[in-house]
Amino acid sequence: MLKNKLTRTFYNRLLLLVFSAFLLLLPGRASIPPFDRDEPRYMQATAQMLESHNFIDVRFQDKPRYLQPAGIYWLEAAAVSLTGTLSDRAVWAYRIPSLVAMTSAIGLTAWMGAILFNPAAGLLSGALLATSVLVEAEGRMATIDSTLLLAVLLAEFSLLLVLEDRSKDRRTPAATALLFWSSLGCGLMLKGPVVLIPGLGTPLCLALVERNGSWLQRLRFGWGWLVMLAIVVPWCVAIGLVSHGEFFQHSVGRNFLGKIGQGQEAHGAPPGFHLLVFGLAFWPGSFFAAASLPFIWARRTSWQIQYLLCWIIPHWIVFELIATKLPHYVLPVYPAIALFTGAALSCSDNEWNWPQKKWARIALFIYGGVCLIAGILLSLAGIVVSKVIEGTAPPEALLIAIGSLPLLILATRAVIAAKMRQAAFYAMGSAILIYAGLFLGVIPRLHQIWLSPRLTAAVNQHLPCSDSEIVSSSFSEPSFVFLMHGRIKFDTSRNAALMLENNKSCGLALIGRRDERTFTEELSKKSIKTVEYGRVKGFNYSTGKWLDIGIYGVSN
Incomplete structure (x- = not known):
């Protein structure tokens, strides 16, 4: 896997990608009311935290909210305080941490792709992540998932730096290990032990696959875990005293462990759920990810691909096995999927690997049809939903269909012609038009909901x-x-x-x-x-x- 040197041109393009992702995530942040039910719970608990000046015991009205640590509430409280919008109940202020975190995650993904493969692969990876349905949805909501994604990415980025140092036989600075353990500590403050599944699962799985764990010493396990605990333990002690241990009974015993055995809040589903919804959640990149599997298989012995697979597979398996399932549970592995997809798309057209087996080509053809149908439905969603709920469709809904459907047709033609990178650009262009139209002109006007x-x-x-x-x-x-x-x-x-x-x-x-x-x-x-x-x-x-x-x- 030849890699080009990261030049000033790449960093300029990276900044342009980050700025474009930021702009794409802006529509609807102020005009769309709180999405029930999780988002306003975070908002109200944050508002009460600021009004009561109690930054330890999180509450929703008169009831304790003992689901996860206080990290996300602190971030939202800081955003609301800095903008001076507490009395206004301005929803956009509570959504600032998600905007910053998701934009940063997109830029970090592109940077990682450039380190792993080449600058073109990195930029394509960031663009694929930025235009995916789940990222566009989660990046607009004042919930934990965008900030948790950034914490996971920072841990994975520091692990990548360790692996890059190992491949070049150079010393890993302590700052890299400090970043790794600090990221896990911040993740613990956001959503508890969940961050450890990808955070520790990736390096341990990779060491197992390679049958060599000596390089793990570069992460400074001897003192690193103390850094992680130093971030989360003070608050844990405080909430333990305030709640008389009730927080840990609810958050760990009922919320975390309870999701494993049975589906909570009617969110139970059998194994395979996340694989099933992936086609829509990662659209338009889902088809290109599936089409990239031969690329992955051909390079499966490289440490870059093994690193990405060890990031994806343990996390995915864990969340397919637990009873409670929601699409965003596997969001922390979407950057890894975007990375290997971007790497495959960065190859020239004559280097593209199609499946060799007839059944695999047929399966990919069928999956491509499913993804095309998903794109068509998203293009027409504004018209259909507006007609059903409001009785009429705004001009933006019509413009979405007029602009995005031709791009989907061009993307399909490019796939048939084996011009995959061109097809990806057409598909991402279609997605951008859909998101801009839906969040700017359609969703805010659905007054009935x-x-x-x-x-x-x-x-x-x-x-x-x-x-x-x-x-x-x-x-x-x-x-x-x-x-x-x-x-x-x-x-x-x-x-x-x-x-x-x-x-x-x-x-x-x-x-x-x-x-x-x-x-x-x-x-x-x-x-x-x-x-x-x-x-x-x-x-x-x-x-x-x-x-x-x-x-x-x-x-x-």
């Missing part, structure tokens, strides 16, 4: 008092809690009626059509008359139900 902002506006318009008591019986999504600054209680319609009885002048009840009969019957027993201030109708995508919610107060 954004119930929380509309309910918040309606409630604020009719607040009888500055300290009004508000109960919602039919809609209980975390995004509503966040936008209402936590001043909302979810309860039954019967208890909502009881609240209005006890707080006639400053109470508001949010009651859906299905709960109105119980609500009115309960109030009629007390001879209490209500006034309907307004109604909000929409689709709750978390439950798949259409809702018609009335805002009620007591008639004077």
Whole structure:
């Protein structure tokens, strides 16, 4: 594997790639409300952390949020504090850590590809990662996964530097080992032991494959683990004291270990789930990744390919075997997949390796058709979803289809002509148009699914008092809690009626059509008359139900 020297031209192109990825991740950050359900839970817990000045005990309303350490909340709290947006509930501020982390991860992937293979492979790898569906989705949300991805990448990058030093028979500086263990420590502060699966799994698996673990000494195992613990232990001690050990019972016993044996929150799936969704999650690179397998097989004895496979395989197997499955669980291996795909695409067209077996060529042909269908569906998604939910499609949805479908056709023709790199560029161009159109013009205009902002506006318009008591019986999504600054209680319609009885002048009840009969019957027993201030109708995508919610107060 010949590698070109990393020149100033490469670094200029790397900066251009990073800047382009940053711009691609910007649309929708401020205009799209919080995505239920995980994102607003992080947002609200962060807001409460800033309001209470309690940076140890993370809480969502009055309940402890003992799922993972406080790292992500600290990052989001820093972003909100620096932007001065706490009182505004500006969603874009909470999403800054994800934006910075994902942009950095894309640039780091490209840099690693240049070190492993050549500058062209690196830039292609970064572009493939940047245009994948899962990266574009996760990079826009104020959740852990983008920052965890960066922590894993930094650990893998430091491991790559160790392997590069070994291949050139030069000494590995202590700073490289410090980066490795610090990255794992930061990963522990973000999502606990999960980071150790790729972080320690890659070097140990590679040592096992090579039957030589002497090079692991370059990572300074003698003192490195102390650096990792020094980052996470102080907070662990603090939360252990504050929660009287309850945090570890919930986060490790129920959240981490509980996901292994059974699917939590209806997210159970059989082995093979991640492989099945890969076609969409890594689109448009998924077909090119599958087509790159002969390239990988032909070079399977090189340390570069073995390093990538030892990064991918242990992590993938672990998360295929555990019961709880979500697409982002295997996100930490997507850079490795992008790296070997970029390396294959950087070869000239006459060097491209197609599968030799007839059945493999047929399987690749079928998979290519599946990926093409996924691209067509994404191109038409804006039109279809807008028509179904809003009854009409905005101009951006039409422009997506007009711009992206011809590029998909060109990509298909290029694949047939065995011009794979050209096909990849056409496919990535199609993806860029789809993401820009969806996040800029389509998703923000799906008003029917954004119930929380509309309910918040309606409630604020009719607040009888500055300290009004508000109960919602039919809609209980975390995004509503966040936008209402936590001043909302979810309860039954019967208890909502009881609240209005006890707080006639400053109470508001949010009651859906299905709960109105119980609500009115309960109030009629007390001879209490209500006034309907307004109604909000929409689709709750978390439950798949259409809702018609009335805002009620007591008639004077």
